[in-house]
Amino acid sequence: MAEKRVGKQTVKFQNPPVITSTASIVGPKEGKGPLGSYFDYVIDDELWGEKTWEKAESKIVRETLSKLLEKSGKSQEDINYVIAGDLLNQDIASTFGIRGTSISYLGVFGACSTICEAMAIGSMIIDGNFADNVICVTSSHFCSAEKQFRFPLELGTQRPPTAQWTVLGCGGVLLSSRGQGPRITHVTVGKIVDKGIKDANNMGAAMAPAAADTILTHLKDTGFAPDYYDLILTGDLGIVGKRICEEIMAEVGFDISKRFNDCGLLIFDREKQDVHAGASGCGCCASVFAGYLYKQLLEGKLKRILLVATGALLSPTSTQQGETIPSIAHAVSIES
Amino acid sequence: MENVAGKEKKLIKDYTNNEYRQYVEKISPKSKTLSNVIRAFIVGGLICTVGQFINNYFLERGMDKDIAGSITSIIMISIGVLLTALNVYDDIGKFAGAGSIVPITGFANSIVSPAMEFKSEGYVMGVGAKMFVVAGPVLVYGISASIVAGIIYYLLR
Amino acid sequence: MFEKYLSAFIVGGIICVIGQLLIDKTKLTSARILVIFVTAGVVLTALGIYQKIVDFGGAGATIPLTGFGYTLAKGAFRDVDQYGLLGAFTGGVRAAAAGIAAAVFFGYLASVAAKPKAKR
Numbered sequence: 001m002a003e004k005r006v007g008k009q010t011v012k013f014q015n016p017p018v019i020t021s022t023a024s025i026v027g028p029k030e031g032k033g034p035l036g037s038y039f040d041y042v043i044d045d046e047l048w049g050e051k052t053w054e055k056a057e058s059k060i061v062r063e064t065l066s067k068l069l070e071k072s073g074k075s076q077e078d079i080n081y082v083i084a085g086d087l088l089n090q091d092i093a094s095t096f097g098i099r100g101t102s103i104s105y106l107g108v109f110g111a112c113s114t115i116c117e118a119m120a121i122g123s124m125i126i127d128g129n130f131a132d133n134v135i136c137v138t139s140s141h142f143c144s145a146e147k148q149f150r151f152p153l154e155l156g157t158q159r160p161p162t163a164q165w166t167v168l169g170c171g172g173v174l175l176s177s178r179g180q181g182p183r184i185t186h187v188t189v190g191k192i193v194d195k196g197i198k199d200a201n202n203m204g205a206a207m208a209p210a211a212a213d214t215i216l217t218h219l220k221d222t223g224f225a226p227d228y229y230d231l232i233l234t235g236d237l238g239i240v241g242k243r244i245c246e247e248i249m250a251e252v253g254f255d256i257s258k259r260f261n262d263c264g265l266l267i268f269d270r271e272k273q274d275v276h277a278g279a280s281g282c283g284c285c286a287s288v289f290a291g292y293l294y295k296q297l298l299e300g301k302l303k304r305i306l307l308v309a310t311g312a313l314l315s316p317t318s319t320q321q322g323e324t325i326p327s328i329a330h331a332v333s334i335e336s
Numbered sequence: 337m338e339n340v341a342g343k344e345k346k347l348i349k350d351y352t353n354n355e356y357r358q359y360v361e362k363i364s365p366k367s368k369t370l371s372n373v374i375r376a377f378i379v380g381g382l383i384c385t386v387g388q389f390i391n392n393y394f395l396e397r398g399m400d401k402d403i404a405g406s407i408t409s410i411i412m413i414s415i416g417v418l419l420t421a422l423n424v425y426d427d428i429g430k431f432a433g434a435g436s437i438v439p440i441t442g443f444a445n446s447i448v449s450p451a452m453e454f455k456s457e458g459y460v461m462g463v464g465a466k467m468f469v470v471a472g473p474v475l476v477y478g479i480s481a482s483i484v485a486g487i488i489y490y491l492l493r
Numbered sequence: 494m495f496e497k498y499l500s501a502f503i504v505g506g507i508i509c510v511i512g513q514l515l516i517d518k519t520k521l522t523s524a525r526i527l528v529i530f531v532t533a534g535v536v537l538t539a540l541g542i543y544q545k546i547v548d549f550g551g552a553g554a555t556i557p558l559t560g561f562g563y564t565l566a567k568g569a570f571r572d573v574d575q576y577g578l579l580g581a582f583t584g585g586v587r588a589a590a591a592g593i594a595a596a597v598f599f600g601y602l603a604s605v606a607a608k609p610k611a612k613r
């Protein structure tokens with residue numbers, strides 16, 4: 001009998017894991033955004049001394065992991081698991097970033113929902129008494145993502161207004177069974193939701209139903225009202241997806257508009273920086289949480305948040321074969 | 337939520353895929369078509385005027401029409417190659433849209449940009465193989481169409 | 494002389510506008526639009542229509558990708574006149590040889606010399 005299960009998809013922790021430390025490294029464009037001062041390090045060019053975008057992304061993962069260990073005062077031997085993922089085929093940014101460490105590695109893929117997927121798994125491992133310290137880290141790189149999913153950088157194309165800008169960034173969190181810091185009290189692992197959107201240039205619209213589905217399931221499972229949370233944040237729905245999610249929620253009686261925001265709309269200034277509908281990428285939710293939201297929680301400016309990272313589970317092959325875009329969202333309930 | 341017929345309005349979460357697509361189509365921001373069209377017209381027109389100038393230059397020097405045409409193609413393609421290599425063509429493309437995609441300079445850009453991008457995978461499997469990842473269909477369909485046209489022309493003669 | 498430049502500007506501009514409308518109003522990717530244009534160029538040349546556009550617009554008709562289709566089709570017809578059925582296969586590529594070879598060779602050289610730059 002799985003006693004920690006609540007409702008359909010939610011798990012409530014008996015010993016809520018503590019987020020004892022976070023680290024974040026972002027690219028120049030993100031550094032110039034409104035949250036620029038909250039990140040641990042801003043690199044000044046997209047290659048960071050490496051020969052290829054992919055190698056640069058691995059370096060960012062490696063350095064974020066180092067920074068996290070440095071900030072938390074722990075060494076590799078203290079960490080029981082590292083759970084990581086990114087947008088690249090076969091998660092190579094994570095693999096080559098974590099290669100060389102001696103930590104047990106669990107690679108995951110959730111597209112842009114990966115940080116919450118990793119935190120969900122990490123929390124369950126800790127609450128289940130299988131580990132004392134788990135690191136969750138995810139990254140994305142604008143150039144490597146464009147190369148894999150869209151077009152070569154120098155190709156003269158126009159992005160439609162619904163397109164989103166993949167973040168160049170990495171965020172890592174250290175979850176511990178003991179210590180000081182905000183705690184993860186519940187996680188709601190999402191199910192795949194597909195409402196038939198085929199347009200890879202409008203991912204917000206593809207992901208919004210999944211976000212709404214997970215938030216609704218979380219609220220029903222736990223019995224919380226939206227105002228239980230100071231803020232409900234999605235990972236990267238962008239301006240279009242955020243509006244759709246709000247409308248879906250409002251129709252079933254949950255007005256979240258006063259306490260709802262999206263990491264993809266926080267990390268860039270849409271007026272001044274050319275990002276069309278907002279930011280996307282695994283690194284978006286991860287770096288915004290690790291850099292900005294974590295500090296807000298530590299300073300008591302936010303007491304309870306629901307972090308809902310959203311992912312579009314497509315590949316270049318699936319869209320070329322005419323498939324729609326299935327999406328997923330995972331919710332992590334954090335209390336300081 | 338009720339409409340005039342007294343039936344309850346369908347909730348978005350219960351929309352069929354088709355209904356959801358239509359709803360998304362309705363609320364998604366649309367491209368600023370008028371300004372895009374004007375910019376495409378101006379830049380596309382300018383690129384063609386440059387081509388006209390180059391063509392006239394060679395015709396005035398008494399060159400054969402077809403040879404002048406071939407040389408003009410080579411020069412226009414070289415311009416596309418150069419602007420792509422200088423990392424400028426993508427900025428032109430953002431501004432001009434079809435005005436930079438449709439002319440033959442855009443064809444050159446679509447060959448050089450993947451060649452530059454995939455250099456990281458080596459000169460054979462990277463540059464060599466991926467060079468035609470965007471422009472390949474143009475050659476396949478263009479050449480095939482001309483063969484079909486040629487065959488039909490032969491049969492109708 | 495000025496009229497030649499003006500008609501090139503206008504005809505080229507209009508063909509690009511058609512492309513822009515396809516980009517903005519349909520979900521077609523630019524690769525598919527280029528395929529449509531080059532094939533349309535072949536078809537319109539075969540129907541005798543495109544020659545008239547070239548006579549009026551000059552480079553305004555030959556520089557856009559429809560003009561590439563025009564070159565391919567005209568070459569196929571010319572080679573069929575000269576070589577019979579074999580000409581259907583040799584004509585297109587022979588006529589476009591300069592452009593294709595230049596694109597391949599200069600493209601290769603450019604890739605050796607240049608690096609892609611990230612967008613900000």
